[in-house]
Amino acid sequence: MRTIFDHPQRDGGDGLFPELDVPAAGLDRLIDRALLRSDRPRIPNLSEPTVARHYTALSKLNYGVDDGLYPLGSCTMKHNPKVNEDLSRLPGLANVHPLADPGLVQGTLAFLYELSELLGRIAGLPAVCLQPAAGAHGELTGMFLFRRYFEERGEEDRRRILLPDSAHGTNPASAAVAGFDVTEIASNDAGMVDLDALDAELDETVAGIMLTVPNTLGIFEEGILEVAARVHAAGGLCYFDGANLNAFLGRARPGDMGADVFHYNLHKTLSTPHGGGGPGAGPVAVSEPLIDFLPVPRIDREGSTYSLDWNHPRSIGSVHSFYGNVLVGVRAYAYLLQLGDEGLRAVSEDAVLNANYLQERLKRTYPLPYDRLCKHEFVLSGKGLADGISTLDIAKRLIDYGFHPPTIYFPLIVREALMIEPTETEGKEGLDRFAEAMERIAFEAREHPELLHEAPHRAPVRRLDQTRAARDPVLTYPFDERAEGRGA
Amino acid sequence: MRYLPHSAADRRAMLASIGLSTVDGLFADIPQAVAESFRPLGLSPRSEQEIVAEVTRLSARNTAIGKVCFVGGGIYDHYIPSLVHHVLSRSEFYTAYTPYQPELSQGTLTAMFEFQTLVCELTGMDVANASLYDGGTALAEAALMAERVRSRGKIAVARSLFSNVRRVLDTYCWAGGIEIVELPYRPSGECDLSDLPADVSAVVLQSPNAFGVIEPLDGVKDRIGDALLIVSVHPISLGVLAPPGDFGADVVVGEGQPLGLPMSFGGPLLGLFATRGEYLRQMPGRVSGRTVDADGNVGYTMAAQTREQHIRRERATSNVCTNSALCALAATVYLATVGADGLRRVAELNAGKAHYLADRIAAIDGFERIFSGPFFNEFVVRVPGEADDLHRRLLDAGYLVDSPGSLRPYGLEDALRIAVTEKRTREDLDRFAEALGGSR
Numbered sequence: 001m002r003t004i005f006d007h008p009q010r011d012g013g014d015g016l017f018p019e020l021d022v023p024a025a026g027l028d029r030l031i032d033r034a035l036l037r038s039d040r041p042r043i044p045n046l047s048e049p050t051v052a053r054h055y056t057a058l059s060k061l062n063y064g065v066d067d068g069l070y071p072l073g074s075c076t077m078k079h080n081p082k083v084n085e086d087l088s089r090l091p092g093l094a095n096v097h098p099l100a101d102p103g104l105v106q107g108t109l110a111f112l113y114e115l116s117e118l119l120g121r122i123a124g125l126p127a128v129c130l131q132p133a134a135g136a137h138g139e140l141t142g143m144f145l146f147r148r149y150f151e152e153r154g155e156e157d158r159r160r161i162l163l164p165d166s167a168h169g170t171n172p173a174s175a176a177v178a179g180f181d182v183t184e185i186a187s188n189d190a191g192m193v194d195l196d197a198l199d200a201e202l203d204e205t206v207a208g209i210m211l212t213v214p215n216t217l218g219i220f221e222e223g224i225l226e227v228a229a230r231v232h233a234a235g236g237l238c239y240f241d242g243a244n245l246n247a248f249l250g251r252a253r254p255g256d257m258g259a260d261v262f263h264y265n266l267h268k269t270l271s272t273p274h275g276g277g278g279p280g281a282g283p284v285a286v287s288e289p290l291i292d293f294l295p296v297p298r299i300d301r302e303g304s305t306y307s308l309d310w311n312h313p314r315s316i317g318s319v320h321s322f323y324g325n326v327l328v329g330v331r332a333y334a335y336l337l338q339l340g341d342e343g344l345r346a347v348s349e350d351a352v353l354n355a356n357y358l359q360e361r362l363k364r365t366y367p368l369p370y371d372r373l374c375k376h377e378f379v380l381s382g383k384g385l386a387d388g389i390s391t392l393d394i395a396k397r398l399i400d401y402g403f404h405p406p407t408i409y410f411p412l413i414v415r416e417a418l419m420i421e422p423t424e425t426e427g428k429e430g431l432d433r434f435a436e437a438m439e440r441i442a443f444e445a446r447e448h449p450e451l452l453h454e455a456p457h458r459a460p461v462r463r464l465d466q467t468r469a470a471r472d473p474v475l476t477y478p479f480d481e482r483a484e485g486r487g488a
Numbered sequence: 489m490r491y492l493p494h495s496a497a498d499r500r501a502m503l504a505s506i507g508l509s510t511v512d513g514l515f516a517d518i519p520q521a522v523a524e525s526f527r528p529l530g531l532s533p534r535s536e537q538e539i540v541a542e543v544t545r546l547s548a549r550n551t552a553i554g555k556v557c558f559v560g561g562g563i564y565d566h567y568i569p570s571l572v573h574h575v576l577s578r579s580e581f582y583t584a585y586t587p588y589q590p591e592l593s594q595g596t597l598t599a600m601f602e603f604q605t606l607v608c609e610l611t612g613m614d615v616a617n618a619s620l621y622d623g624g625t626a627l628a629e630a631a632l633m634a635e636r637v638r639s640r641g642k643i644a645v646a647r648s649l650f651s652n653v654r655r656v657l658d659t660y661c662w663a664g665g666i667e668i669v670e671l672p673y674r675p676s677g678e679c680d681l682s683d684l685p686a687d688v689s690a691v692v693l694q695s696p697n698a699f700g701v702i703e704p705l706d707g708v709k710d711r712i713g714d715a716l717l718i719v720s721v722h723p724i725s726l727g728v729l730a731p732p733g734d735f736g737a738d739v740v741v742g743e744g745q746p747l748g749l750p751m752s753f754g755g756p757l758l759g760l761f762a763t764r765g766e767y768l769r770q771m772p773g774r775v776s777g778r779t780v781d782a783d784g785n786v787g788y789t790m791a792a793q794t795r796e797q798h799i800r801r802e803r804a805t806s807n808v809c810t811n812s813a814l815c816a817l818a819a820t821v822y823l824a825t826v827g828a829d830g831l832r833r834v835a836e837l838n839a840g841k842a843h844y845l846a847d848r849i850a851a852i853d854g855f856e857r858i859f860s861g862p863f864f865n866e867f868v869v870r871v872p873g874e875a876d877d878l879h880r881r882l883l884d885a886g887y888l889v890d891s892p893g894s895l896r897p898y899g900l901e902d903a904l905r906i907a908v909t910e911k912r913t914r915e916d917l918d919r920f921a922e923a924l925g926g927s928r
Contacts, residue, residue, distance in 0.1 A: 001598045004824045013829025021914040024840035031862045037730050041609040045827035055575040062595035064583030092547030097559045098754030100552035107549030108753050133621035134810040173797035173807035178663045182802040220517040256525040275814030276596040277586035279756030317659035321624035322754025340533035343489045352514045357502040427493030459591040462781035469791040474778040477605040
């Protein structure tokens with residue numbers, strides 16, 4: 001793979017910026033020479049066509065949602081309305097300085113306020129903070145809120161967070177960063193929280209529970225009200241991870257299930273393309289007892305005037321440099337307005353229909369450890385398909401059939417897991433083609449295992465050596481090697 | 489709904505294949521009490537055309553657009569080369585996700601590898617991650633990392649950090665049980681290290697700092713014992729300023745917005761994070777690494793993943809998952825487009841124009857620069873009379889300027905912070921100085 005450092009260079013620096021139009025002394029007269037750079041950073045000077053072709057070539061090595069089915073479980077890789085991209089780039093929204101006087105940014109403050117209101121109603125909770133920049137950041141914010149809540153109540157011994165063993169990895173990490181200890185709760189045979197295991201842990205050291213709804217097996221916790229009631233009765237709080245909100249949009253509200261904090265992944269559910277790993281947005285909604293602790297500033301409205309409100313002395317402070325990922329919020333706002341209630345309900349209906357349709361068909365070929373109605377995703381196992389075949393082999397072979405593989409080896413409670421989330425924007429034909437590919441791979445696993453072991457055959461690269469990348473990390477361009485190569 | 493491909497016949501057939509007659513059957517597992525308490529938003533669907541009109545109308549209410557921007561404070565009105573937008577608009581980049589399947593993500597992974605290299609070149613460090621959310625969380629993550637390394641429960645922080653960044657740091661440190669000792673500033677605006685406690689895990693400086701003053705980093709490392717030196721930077725300044733790595737910094741963080749990102753009312757942003765090789769295993773965030781494929785050809789994959797939450801769970805170095813990948817791509821394309829020479833040039837334009845304006849303002853009766861230390865593209869002046877009045881008059885005259893309150897956390901009254909980028913023409917600067925002078 002050619003990098004930007006491998007192209008022939010030109011003499012650079014011209015054409016982008018005008019000449020200095022004010023009288024000025026040389027830089028070393030303005031700034032003490034000792035503070036100035038003596039070397040030159042090795043940033044190549046390239047022509048515009050060289051750079052344009054380089055990144056166009058790189059883009060062609062990528063697979064995105066516009067290329068086809070992208071069934072990464074728990075990531076909700078749906079098609080996002082193209083118009084939202086245009087709206088997020090409107091100069092009136094994109095070119096606004098965050099420290100501009102609030103009176104001059106009423107348009108942005110208005111939609112942020114309205115978006116918070118809509119999100120609050122989706123969650124069925126009374127207040128929302130838009131600052132968190134990603135789902136995991138929302139989790140962390142929620143854990144900070146838990147900390148402050150118990151600090152204010154003088155219950156600082158509540159330092160344990162309970163987590164089902166099916167939880168996303170970010171949940172335990174977020175709890176730990178916020179200063180909590182993590183206790184794992186086993187799932188029962190149905191893939192849900194084991195109430196006896198929960199009771200055994202509930203005591204005065206428990207701050208609360210983090211639950212993903214529906215959980216990472218794609219299963220709705222049927223006992224969710226009971227779980228929340230028991231945690232609350234024990235003096236704890238409930239955090240619901242909303243990564244999987246796509247499964248119940250327009251049908252149910254976390255606030256009605258007992259949530260004290262709920263985070264949205266706006267980029268998953270409410271239509272921001274994932275950008276190769278961000279930016280996303282992970283706003284949180286909270287229950288009444290936590291409102292005072294929400295980050296500052298908050299957006300207030302008086303009549304038709306919007307302002308930033310800093311005066312919340314019990315707030316945890318800020319979790320973002322400014323107000324969160326505003327331009328991700330634009331897309332979510334536009335999406336909600338465009339879809340309306342009818343559209344939101346249609347989203348979850350087709351998302352769940354698609355998942356169940358695929359689950360029903362694929363369980364004839366692949367083990368389905370939790371065989372029941374699923375929500376927006378389901379988890380198969382690659383184990384036992386054929387001797388010596390791993391889930392990794394299946395995933396890589398899917399690439400040869402033109403599909404992005406599902407999430408693999410997660411959740412941890414399913415061995416050789418394949419976590420499949422087709423999303424609502426996939427048509428029946430696409431689902432059928434994906435199912436056919438999975439069935440052919442199962443056949444190949446028995447008859448031609450080498451096709452799987454050696455996959456992918458039709459990708460820009462063959463299977464990559466991850467062990468080497470971990471053992472002997474090369475994380476920056478090896479300029480010295482190139483120099484030596486030239487000298488040889 | 490036009491984003492959904494199924495026909496009614498498809499839906500019926502699919503429902504039948506799973507043995508259901510109605511869509512409601514798909515949601516039978518939601519407890520009845522929950523389903524019954526559901527309340528809709530009360531929104532009717534609207535067309536694409538109507539939504540465009542609605543959001544465009546909202547954007548027109550942002551009257552900050554069209555004012556000449558002299559606000560900085562961590563976010564700057566820099567010029568973005570056209571090519572950046574064109575590359576970012578390729579949907580192969582923007583509709584992909586975290587490169588969990590490297591064979592289908594070589595574009596993203598190669599660009600991440602380039603980004604890491606460019607950040608190291610700018611900062612003078614050994615390794616960089618593929619981005620964090622913003623400059624504030626990047627600094628907070630640096631403090632948490634230093635505490636993992638030194639475990640002293642305390643860090644020393646220059647008072648001259650941007651107050652918004654400091655607020656994020658405070659929140660993370662409170663939760664992490666890390667005490668913050670504040671280091672005052674000298675009349676020059678530089679950080680005063682003379683009363684530095686001996687038992688801190690890290691010393692945190694910002695350069696240029698909240699007053700625009702460039703911190704003299706030479707010799708700092710010797711004065712702070714084995715505490716980690718964390719420096720927060722403005723990346724464009726590093727086109728001309730010596731990188732913190734030259735002075736032994738252990739972690740360099742910063743807000744990457746100046747590198748090709750619009751101001752976006754403060755988000756999305758780009759957290760820069762670079763450190764020394766010895767701390768790689770403690771570094772937060774994703775990294776791309778070079779490896780080979782089964783045929784021995786060079787390729788890229790996520791590396792050093794044993795630090796991360798999806799492997800290490802509660803023992804991970806950070807909870808970060810989704811970060812600012814597309815913003816990092818913007819910064820990568822920006823730097824590739826301007827090159828080392830263009831970066832130097834844009835940095836010189838910033839410094840030259842800022843110094844010109846500072847001189848013009850200092851020549852106006854009643855105005856003076858408050859701090860004597862060297863600066864890059866931002867500086868603070870004392871203004872005669874009420875800063876609030878001046879602020880209002882400048883707004884009315886068509887200038888976007890910092891709110892007077894933004895310097896109160898530093899004990900500064902009647903002060904105005906002014907940022908100048910390459911986008912300000914001489915005419916802008918002269919007129920602005922005249923507006924200041926005329927307002928006495």
